[in-house]
Amino acid sequence: MPKDVIMPALELAQDTGRVVQWLKANGDFVTQGEIIVEIETDKAIVELEAEATGRLRNISAEPGSDVPVGTVIAKIWAEDEIEHEAPSVPGTAPESDSISTAAKDSKARDQRTAEVTPVAGDGPNVGDGAVGNAASIGERRLPSSPKARRLAAEQGIDLSSLSTAVGRPVMAADLHQAERVSSASGEKLEVNRTWRIMAERLTGAWTSIPHFYLSREVNATRLIELKRTGQAQADFKVTISDLLVQSVAHCLREHPRLRTLWQNGVPYASTDINVGLAVASNEGLIVPVIHRADRMSLLEIAHARAEIVRRAQSGKARPDDLAGGAFTISNLGMYGVDSFLAIVNPPQAAILAVGRIVDRVAVVSGNPTVRPAMTLTLSCDHRLVDGLRAARFLSDLVNALEGPS
Numbered sequence: 001m002p003k004d005v006i007m008p009a010l011e012l013a014q015d016t017g018r019v020v021q022w023l024k025a026n027g028d029f030v031t032q033g034e035i036i037v038e039i040e041t042d043k044a045i046v047e048l049e050a051e052a053t054g055r056l057r058n059i060s061a062e063p064g065s066d067v068p069v070g071t072v073i074a075k076i077w078a079e080d081e082i083e084h085e086a087p088s089v090p091g092t093a094p095e096s097d098s099i100s101t102a103a104k105d106s107k108a109r110d111q112r113t114a115e116v117t118p119v120a121g122d123g124p125n126v127g128d129g130a131v132g133n134a135a136s137i138g139e140r141r142l143p144s145s146p147k148a149r150r151l152a153a154e155q156g157i158d159l160s161s162l163s164t165a166v167g168r169p170v171m172a173a174d175l176h177q178a179e180r181v182s183s184a185s186g187e188k189l190e191v192n193r194t195w196r197i198m199a200e201r202l203t204g205a206w207t208s209i210p211h212f213y214l215s216r217e218v219n220a221t222r223l224i225e226l227k228r229t230g231q232a233q234a235d236f237k238v239t240i241s242d243l244l245v246q247s248v249a250h251c252l253r254e255h256p257r258l259r260t261l262w263q264n265g266v267p268y269a270s271t272d273i274n275v276g277l278a279v280a281s282n283e284g285l286i287v288p289v290i291h292r293a294d295r296m297s298l299l300e301i302a303h304a305r306a307e308i309v310r311r312a313q314s315g316k317a318r319p320d321d322l323a324g325g326a327f328t329i330s331n332l333g334m335y336g337v338d339s340f341l342a343i344v345n346p347p348q349a350a351i352l353a354v355g356r357i358v359d360r361v362a363v364v365s366g367n368p369t370v371r372p373a374m375t376l377t378l379s380c381d382h383r384l385v386d387g388l389r390a391a392r393f394l395s396d397l398v399n400a401l402e403g404p405s
Contacts, residue, residue: 005074030050032052044317052078145169215339216395249273250294258349259327276288288322290305376397
């Protein structure tokens, strides 16, 4: 049996994915693990690997097409399967079926034409107050006045979007109004699909999730020492974020409510402790995930973090890089931010916002002293986590970061 190439789902809420480009063509020989297609999902552009060795055939999704997740978009055939594949014999539909189909198509075209037939003819004496023949946009026909169509052509205005906005036949006055609005509001910015979906998801999260926040200041002396020790053992960069991932992952073992997921009104338990890191890219905000971080050493986390962030920021992320996150860390300390409130990343229960490390005055044994400190702010979904559970988690996390281990 051939191996199906399936449109991947990186999370429970994802409905579709878009084919960016095929890196292999129909009939090409591919090996298992080879990148064959780039897919744009709700989160980022990911590279899909071949799950078998053989001939890539039956490509059914063209570049630019949106495909429901789980859909078979191609097949990988072994060489012996191709040799024994029964040849397809093109058939001819019965004449009655052909006539019936043609009649249905003709009836459908007539119906569509009737639905957009304007209320007045487009003659030489027709003014702007009467709607003339519909303007052709691709295969659609949009009701509009002759003067509106002339102005739209002169100004390069898309009548399809304007017709949808006003909800009636477009008049010249509508174009004058659109021109005034455009001049007043400035240049329209184009956003890519990743940014648009990010905006939609976070708007939904902000308006539907009952957020609450807890903050703690952390003595960062021990963190700085551990980072210095780890860096001395590695030939790649070790960061404060790596230490945070390690400590958060271990705390999540004892606080399972902080790694539950909310989907369609039902809480789900996350069995694996997968920690995501919010990362900015040219495409928008993405969250690469370090899987089973509680089982990894600091240097293993640092190496994994460097690899997945590099792939994500270069648009070469793999499906597993962005899937399965149970908790998110957002660190803006490197940009000089003292503290901030992060929006929960659905369907997760919580996100940790991390500020910069800065010298602050603290009272130790009754005496003022200066020490490095940073502020952690935990944002929680109150449907999954209550204040007491969140406070206990944050307390254990602070103790872990300040402790000797």
